[in-house]
Amino acid sequence: MATYRKGYKKMTTEDTLLRIIVGIIVGVLILVLFALGYAKLFVSRDYADFTAIDDFANIFTQKDTDSILIDKYVVYFYSESSVTCEDIKDDMLKKLANLEKDGYTVFILDNDNATDDTRSDYLTVIDESSVKVPTLITVVDGAFTDKYIGSDNAMNAIDSILDGTYEPFN
Numbered sequence: 001m002a003t004y005r006k007g008y009k010k011m012t013t014e015d016t017l018l019r020i021i022v023g024i025i026v027g028v029l030i031l032v033l034f035a036l037g038y039a040k041l042f043v044s045r046d047y048a049d050f051t052a053i054d055d056f057a058n059i060f061t062q063k064d065t066d067s068i069l070i071d072k073y074v075v076y077f078y079s080e081s082s083v084t085c086e087d088i089k090d091d092m093l094k095k096l097a098n099l100e101k102d103g104y105t106v107f108i109l110d111n112d113n114a115t116d117d118t119r120s121d122y123l124t125v126i127d128e129s130s131v132k133v134p135t136l137i138t139v140v141d142g143a144f145t146d147k148y149i150g151s152d153n154a155m156n157a158i159d160s161i162l163d164g165t166y167e168p169f170n
Contacts, residue, residue, distance in 0.1 A: 045093035047078065050100075053109045057118040060125070060142050062107060069142055072169050073105035074161070076154070077135040079112050085134050088151045092134065095158040102162060104169070140168050 011019075053059055053075060062070045076096060078085040085092075096106050111133050123129065125144050126137065136154035138145040138161075145168045148157040160166040 044090060045097055047093070047108055047110065049093070050076075050096060050106055050108045053107045054113065055115040055118070056109075056122040057115070059109070059122055059137075060139055060144060062105070062139070070105050072138070072140045073107060074099065074158075075107045075109055075137050075139065077109050077111055077131060077133050077137070079133040080110065081112055082133045084151055088134065088155070092151070092155065095155060095162075098162060099158060104161065138166075138168060 053062070059075055062073060064070055074096075076092065078089075078092075080086070096108075099106050111131050119131065123131065126147050128147070128149075132149050134149075134151050134154050136148040136157050138157070146157070148154045157166070161169055164170065
C-alpha cells in the first residue's frame with residue numbers, strides 16, 4: 001500500500017466505500033432519532049382524540065363497550081371560546097392523554113355545544129350555579145366525587161391521579 005509524503009496511508013476503494021456506508025448509516029440513525037424525538041415533543045393533540053360527552057344527562061352514566069357502567073373516570077369541561085382553555089389546551093390534552101395511557105378513562109365535554117336540558121340537574125349535583133371552564137370532575141361508581149375548577153386545580157388533580165395519590169381512584 002502506498003503512502004503519502006507525510007506518512008499517511010492512501011485509502012483503498014474498500015476503505016472509502018466502508019466509510020461512506022458507515023456515514024450513511026449514522027446519518028439515517030440521526031434522522032430516525034430526530035423524527036422520533038420530534039413526534040414525541042411536538043405532535044399536537046386535539047379534543048377529537050378523546051371520547052366526548054354531549055349531554056349533561058350522560059355525565060354520571062358512562063358505560064363501556066359491553067354496556068357496563070364504568071367504575072371510575074374523569075370528565076374535562078372546556079370551551080373553544082374560553083381564553084384560558086385555549087391557553088392550556090396543549091398541556092391539558094397531553095395530561096389527559098397520559099391518563100388514558102396509564103389506563104384511566106377520560107371523557108371531555110364541550111360546554112359550548114352540550115345539550116342544556118339537564119344542565120341544572122348537573123349543577124345541583126356538583127353544587128355550583130354555573131358551569132365554569134376549565135373544570136375537571138371525577139366520577140366513581142356513577143357518583144360525583146370531586147370537582148377541580150380552574151386550570152391549575154384541574155392539572156394538579158390529573159398529576160395526583162397519575163402519581164397514585166388521589167384516594168378515590170386507588
